[in-house]
Amino acid sequence: MRSFIHSHFLNKQLLQIVITSLIMLSLLYTYPVKAAKNNDNENAQQLHRAKLSDVQKAIAEQESNIFDTNKQRSSLEQQLKNDDLAIAKVTKAINKIELDLRNTQQEINKLAAEKTQLTIAKQKQETLLAQQLRSAYTTGQHDYLKLLLNQDQSEKIQRTISYYQYLNQARIKEIDKFKVIIEQLSNVTIEHQNQIEHLNQLKVEQLQQDAEFRASKNQRKTTLQQLSNQLLSSQQQLNKLKAEENNLNQALNKLAAILQAEIDLTGLSKLKRKLSWPVKGNILHSFGTNKQGYLKWKGVLIGAPLSRQVQTIHNGTVIFSDWLKGYGLLTVIDHGSGYMSLYAHNQTLLKSVGDRVETGEPIALVGQSGGLDQSGLYFEIRHRGKVLNPKLWCK
Structure with a gap:
């Protein structure tokens, strides 16, 4: 009996030792596993931070490229203006x-x-x-x-x-x-x-x-x-054309605000289908057709050879004669009673602001200034800022 009790006690002690040993072994095993997991998490976070940094660098680089591209394009557009003005000066001479x-x-x-x-x-x-x-x-x-x-x-x-x-x-x-x-x-x-x-x-x-x-x-x-x-996306091209159109509208609104009506200018209201076209040529783009996206042509683009004379459709006063982004060398004539005619992409301008012009008088020469890819004349008629279809006025 005593030997049995002694044997049982020994077995119990041994079991406790074994259990303790197992617990210690378990602890010893669990710590490296947790440590390894922590290391993996740290490595993953470092990797994510590195990727995030790379993305941020790429974004910054892309923004810098866009800025440089816009700056370069702005410089090229200024150079285009200078080129157009140089050609206009030589052509006029x-x-x-x-x-x-x-x-x-x-x-x-x-x-x-x-x-x-x-x-x-x-x-x-x-x-x-x-x-x-x-x-x-x-x-x-x-x-x-x-x-x-x-x-x-x-x-x-x-x-x-x-x-x-x-x-x-x-x-x-x-x-x-x-x-x-x-x-x-x-x-x-x-x-x-x-x-x-x-x-x-x-x-x-x-x-x-x-x-x-x-x-x-x-x-x-x-x-x-x-x-x-420098290829532009459709949205960029649309934004560019919209900005150019807004630029033109702002310029015309300023002109209309400071314009003083002249008594002897009676407008165009009684001249529907009686006016002559400002230049002979084929209409490449008609009024109201699609230009880019939702933008429509506000006038007509007439294809004509370089240096052909552009004639005013009716008597009036020159109120704008200069280069405008997107329209090149531009002349705007006030005909009175809120009517204006607009002639763009010229090679050179023959009249200055304040000049009086008579019906059919040469005011410019056909060109392709402002970035037009072929020679021609862009022509608009407006009444109090509203665009009108030139085909309803010119025969």
């Missing part, structure tokens, strides 16, 4: 030179005809004077002297003297005419030569301006290529 060339050539032709007429008149005077000299020589001065010495025929002498005086006066008059013709011929010849030299100088200037025009045009082509390389 070329247009003036061509006008001077035509006027100078007309003056040369006029002087040449006048020179021919004076040469013919000179030849006639020379022939007449030669005849008079031959007649005087044939008559001889001895007859005149003989008559003076002959005292018997006083009446005949008096008539003969009067005759000789008449001949001398006529001869002197023809000589004076001859002198005038010679002087006029000399002046016309000098002026004719001056005009020819002026014409040659204009031709040299024209060649220089043509070279400058080609250089400006190549620069504009490079700028447009750089702009086209």
